Amino acid sequence: MRTLLVFALLSTPCFAGESEFHLKDAPGKGLVEANCSMCHSLDYIQMNSPILDRKGWEASVNKMIKAMGAPVAEGDVQNIVDYLASQYGK
Amino acid sequence: MKSRREFLRVSAGGLVFAGAARWMEFANAAGDFGPASLPSGTLESAQLGSLPGKLPLIKKSFRPPNFETPVSYFREAFTPNNAFFVRYHLASIPQLDAAQWKLSIAGDSVEKPLELTYENLTKDFEIVEVPAVCMCSGNRRGLSQPHVPGVQWGHGAIGNAKWRGVRLRDVLNKAGLKKDTLEIVLGGADGAVLDKTPDFVKSLPVWKAMDENTLVAFAMNGERLPHWNGYPARIVVPGWTATYWMKHVTSISATAQPFKGFWMNPAYRIPKGKFPVIDRFISQESDTNTPITEMVVNSLITGPDNGKKIRQGEAVTVTGIAWDGGYGIAAVEVSEDEGKIWQTARLEADLGRYSWRQWSHRFTPTRPGRHTLLSRATNRAGATQTFELIFNPAGYHNNVVQRVEIEAT
Numbered sequence: 471m472r473t474l475l476v477f478a479l480l481s482t483p484c485f486a487g488e489s490e491f492h493l494k495d496a497p498g499k500g501l502v503e504a505n506c507s508m509c510h511s512l513d514y515i516q517m518n519s520p521i522l523d524r525k526g527w528e529a530s531v532n533k534m535i536k537a538m539g540a541p542v543a544e545g546d547v548q549n550i551v552d553y554l555a556s557q558y559g560k
Numbered sequence: 561m562k563s564r565r566e567f568l569r570v571s572a573g574g575l576v577f578a579g580a581a582r583w584m585e586f587a588n589a590a591g592d593f594g595p596a597s598l599p600s601g602t603l604e605s606a607q608l609g610s611l612p613g614k615l616p617l618i619k620k621s622f623r624p625p626n627f628e629t630p631v632s633y634f635r636e637a638f639t640p641n642n643a644f645f646v647r648y649h650l651a652s653i654p655q656l657d658a659a660q661w662k663l664s665i666a667g668d669s670v671e672k673p674l675e676l677t678y679e680n681l682t683k684d685f686e687i688v689e690v691p692a693v694c695m696c697s698g699n700r701r702g703l704s705q706p707h708v709p710g711v712q713w714g715h716g717a718i719g720n721a722k723w724r725g726v727r728l729r730d731v732l733n734k735a736g737l738k739k740d741t742l743e744i745v746l747g748g749a750d751g752a753v754l755d756k757t758p759d760f761v762k763s764l765p766v767w768k769a770m771d772e773n774t775l776v777a778f779a780m781n782g783e784r785l786p787h788w789n790g791y792p793a794r795i796v797v798p799g800w801t802a803t804y805w806m807k808h809v810t811s812i813s814a815t816a817q818p819f820k821g822f823w824m825n826p827a828y829r830i831p832k833g834k835f836p837v838i839d840r841f842i843s844q845e846s847d848t849n850t851p852i853t854e855m856v857v858n859s860l861i862t863g864p865d866n867g868k869k870i871r872q873g874e875a876v877t878v879t880g881i882a883w884d885g886g887y888g889i890a891a892v893e894v895s896e897d898e899g900k901i902w903q904t905a906r907l908e909a910d911l912g913r914y915s916w917r918q919w920s921h922r923f924t925p926t927r928p929g930r931h932t933l934l935s936r937a938t939n940r941a942g943a944t945q946t947f948e949l950i951f952n953p954a955g956y957h958n959n960v961v962q963r964v965e966i967e968a969t
Contacts, residue, residue, distance in 0.1 A: 487609055488622035509651060509753050511622035519601030521707035530709055537822055539756025558601065 488513070498553030505542050505550060506534075519558035527554040592630065592865070593618050594714030598702040602712040611788055615642045620711050624648035625788065628716030634862045634881055637911060637918055638691070639719035641781050646788040647696050647717060647802065649760050649823070650752040656808055658792040663731075663776070667745065667813030671736030678792055682778060685726035685734075690773050692798035692914035693720050693883045694805060697828060697852045701955030708955040715860055715962075720881075720916045723796040725777030729770045732814065737766070740816040742843050744769035746795055746804070747811040758822035762804050764797065765841050766814070773798045773886075773914065776809065798914035799854045799886035800839070801956075803828050818843045827954075828852050834950055835957050836943045839885065854885025857945060858959040859892055859919075859937035864966055872968045875924040880905070882937035883916035890942075894921040895934040899947070899961075902936065925968035933964045 488511045493499050506512060522530065528551045534540040535547070542550065593606035608616035609627065617627035627646040633639055658678040666673040676684075695718040702712035711717075732744065743763040751759050768774060775796040778785060785791040790807030797804040803823075829849040839853040859882040870876050882889045888910075893902035908918035925931050938944040945959045 486622075487607070487619070491605070491622070509757065510624065513605045513619075514621050516601040516605040517599070517620060517712050518709050519599060521599045521601075522709060526709065537758070537826075538752075539754050539758075541754070541756075 491516075494557045496553060496557050498549045499557075501546055501549055502553050505540065505546065509534075509538065509540065515554065515558050520560040522554075522558075523560055524551065524555035527551050527559060530554075594628075594716070595703060595866075597705075598714055599707050599712055602702055611646060613642060613786055614644075614646070614788060615640070617643065617645065618714070618716060620713065624651040624653070626711050628713055629719060631715055631860070631862055632865075634716075634718075634860060635879060637909075637915075638721055638781055641721070641783055641786050641789070644694075644719040644721065644780075644786065644789055645696070645717050647711070648750060648807075650750055650757065652753050653750045654808070655787060656749055656792055661792050661810070663793065663809060664811045665731060665735040665813070666811070667815050669738045669741040669814035669816050671738060674731075674735045676731070678778070681726060681731075681776065681793060685730045687724060687726060688775065689722050689724040690775060690796065690798055690914060691720065691722045691912040692773075692796060693718060693855065693916050694796075694802050695719075695855055695883075697801040697803050697956050698954065700958035703958055703960070704951070704955040705949060706951075708953055710955060717802075720883075721780040722782070723775055723777040723798075724779040724782075725775040725793065725796065727772060728774045728776050728795065728812070729772060731776055731812070732769065735814075737814050738816070741766045741814045742816050743814075743819050745811075745813045745815055745819045746806040746809060747813075748790075748794075748806045749808040749810045760823050761819070761821045762806060762823055763815075763819035763821075763844070764804055765843060768797065768800070768839070768841075776812075801852050801855055803852065824851060828956075829954065830956055831952055834952065837885070838887075838941060852956050855883065856957045856959045857884040857887075857889075857937050857939040857943045858882070859935045859945065859962070861933060861935050861962060861964045864964070866964050866966075868966045870925060870966055870968050872925050872928050875922050876966075878905075878921040878923050878933055878935075878964075880919050880935050881916040882919055882935075884937070884939040884941075884943070886914045887939045887941040887943075888913045889917040890938050890940045892917075892919040892935060892937045894923070895936070896923055896931060898932055899934055905935070925966075928968050931966050931968060933966065934961050936961050 491513045609619040610616050620626040629645045633643045663676040699717040745763045747761050777796040778793045795806040841851045844851045861880045863879045882892045892905040894905050895902050905919040905921040936945050
């Protein structure tokens, strides 16, 4: 399904109900939304809370980058981890 | 209760293939979204939601769609297709047309590569039907202590169905396997949104692929496969966890090398030597871990519901299901007193060794107050459930004896 990549990104895949889910308001939220929602709905974050400490969230973000190929800018990683650890961490 | 209907667009992949928008309906309703020991965020983000063609199921994630079946459906021997759980790793899910669908049988270890149409698949081979439990490897992950990341499943990433299709063995034999075949590699039409994300590809050891019970299935419970369960055809690997049951299967290839891919390693691994499993996947084993294979013996109390109020002196029927990797359930025992005394439950009809087995037990509370019911299954290989979690980082094989608490007045 590789050839569909461009189309999929342009048409912002969205399952019903997903648009009603909102992350907590805090610095970094926009960055998390922009980077994480490319591949999955943001309810994954709340579902996995509050079970991960900062180290756990860091490992999850790194897995997304290294194993799943998420194109997260290096300079954004700390801010994303900060948001996840402070808002959805244990 | 007021219910709300919303219609919104589904996946881009679906749009591309179907050439038309797909819709999904959501009804927000209060409900039982799983055991209280799930992470609080899991319970807060859960809701009942219906994918097209499905009844309201417990939503774990919207995209990719992960929905679990409420336990009440497990009171039936076979899980209705429209209540069967949905599990995807990757969010680009095409709506396939059986008339256009093709299945390729290829690879270095195949003698004559083949391409089958849906008509070839359904007319050129002997058709068989196998009742079998389909359970996500991560079923009950959400109950792991400590909690581990991943889809936080409760009890409902499981279902029992009659799978109809053709033997994978017959399909492979038509193409002809060379003697050096080690693994059979399975690919499906669904894929990732990003080019760099590893595609969901799995392999089976050739001996399991050639097992007479392993199928390329095109129907479940007498109907065509629901879209969300792999239409038009999926692999069925009775006894093994659902990670191998490739949905929307489009490619099968034979190889003489261990298949390397993210979803074989490091994903779907269990520590070596920790679980009492018999089936091994030797060509994929490392020094420390091994792919998950067969399901461990397990049981679930499906009634009465946790927290139910009953009357002292009046009998209630405790119902449940028990399953394993295909050795067969030898016995289910129920305890009414925190495990001091165990009584043998009545086993219902044996529907086949890969099906779950329903069971029941009459319980009459002789005193008022809280009563704890436990169930414990033992299989014919002599394995039984544990009381303490065998912790592993992915939260697999959770067969800890479950507790249901009811109140007598």
